[in-house]
Amino acid sequence: DAGVTQSPTHLIKTRGQQVTLRCSPKSGHDTVSWYQQALGQGPQFIFQYYEEEERQRGNFPDRFSGHQFPNYSSELNVNALLLGDSALYLCASSLPWTGDMNTEAFFGQGTRLTVV
Amino acid sequence: AQTVTQSQPEMSVQEAETVTLSCTYDTSESDYYLFWYKQPPSRQMILVIRQEAYKQQNATENRFSVNFQKAAKSFSLKISDSQLGDAAMYFCAYLTGANSKLTFGKGITLSVRP
Numbered sequence: 254d255a256g257v258t259q260s261p262t263h264l265i266k267t268r269g270q271q272v273t274l275r276c277s278p279k280s281g282h283d284t285v286s287w288y289q290q291a292l293g294q295g296p297q298f299i300f301q302y303y304e305e306e307e308r309q310r311g312n313f314p315d316r317f318s319g320h321q322f323p324n325y326s327s328e329l330n331v332n333a334l335l336l337g338d339s340a341l342y343l344c345a346s347s348l349p350w351t352g353d354m355n356t357e358a359f360f361g362q363g364t365r366l367t368v369v
Numbered sequence: 370a371q372t373v374t375q376s377q378p379e380m381s382v383q384e385a386e387t388v389t390l391s392c393t394y395d396t397s398e399s400d401y402y403l404f405w406y407k408q409p410p411s412r413q414m415i416l417v418i419r420q421e422a423y424k425q426q427n428a429t430e431n432r433f434s435v436n437f438q439k440a441a442k443s444f445s446l447k448i449s450d451s452q453l454g455d456a457a458m459y460f461c462a463y464l465t466g467a468n469s470k471l472t473f474g475k476g477i478t479l480s481v482r483p
Contacts, residue, residue, distance in 0.1 A: 293475075294475055298470040360413055360415075
């Protein structure tokens with residue numbers, strides 16, 4: 254089992270550009286969540302996808318959008334990049350919440366995005 | 370809104386000694402879950418230990434144990450017999466069934482002295 258895989262591992266973009274980050278969930282998982290982790294901070298929840306729909310969203314602007322495909326993989330898109338978007342973007346996969354601890358989230362190694 | 374506070378930015382421990390990392394949280398929910406995650410330089414978040422709020426017994430996982438004080442909204446992590454491989458950032462996190470998103474603290478950097 255490859256676990257959660259993210260691509261690319263590192264990315265450098267210019268301010269104003271658009272970027273797409275990708276995530277393949279752990280085998281058997283159908284829920285994908287994205288987090289932004291600024292340097293020296295804890296991860297902040299961006300949004301969560303389940304059954305190809307955005308199920309919930311954190312306090313991020315509409316420049317951040319996503320998609321989930323029928324195979325449960327997911328993309329995070331960021332438009333009109335700002336310098337402040339520079340961060341580690343983490344993807345986590347899980348089973349749908351059923352109220353027990355079998356819905357543990359597994360994280361990928363993240364994509365380090367640098368906006369210059 | 371739920372918040373998680375880790376007030377210690379850094380801690381250091383001697384190899385083989387015991388260290389306690391502190392965490393407090395704020396919530397109006399009665400049913401929730403608390404976690405400690407480890408993030409080594411490889412960047413991947415690794416679950417260390419978890420605690421269900423409805424369970425009074427403190428969780429333990431080998432050298433890792435928690436002190437869960439629900440009334441005080443405190444959730445500390447104790448690492449016994451510290452090893453060099455324990456050096457990492459540690460994050461306290463909170464989750465409720467209502468929204469199933471993790472809310473993280475700012476983290477603490479733990480260094481282990483040989």
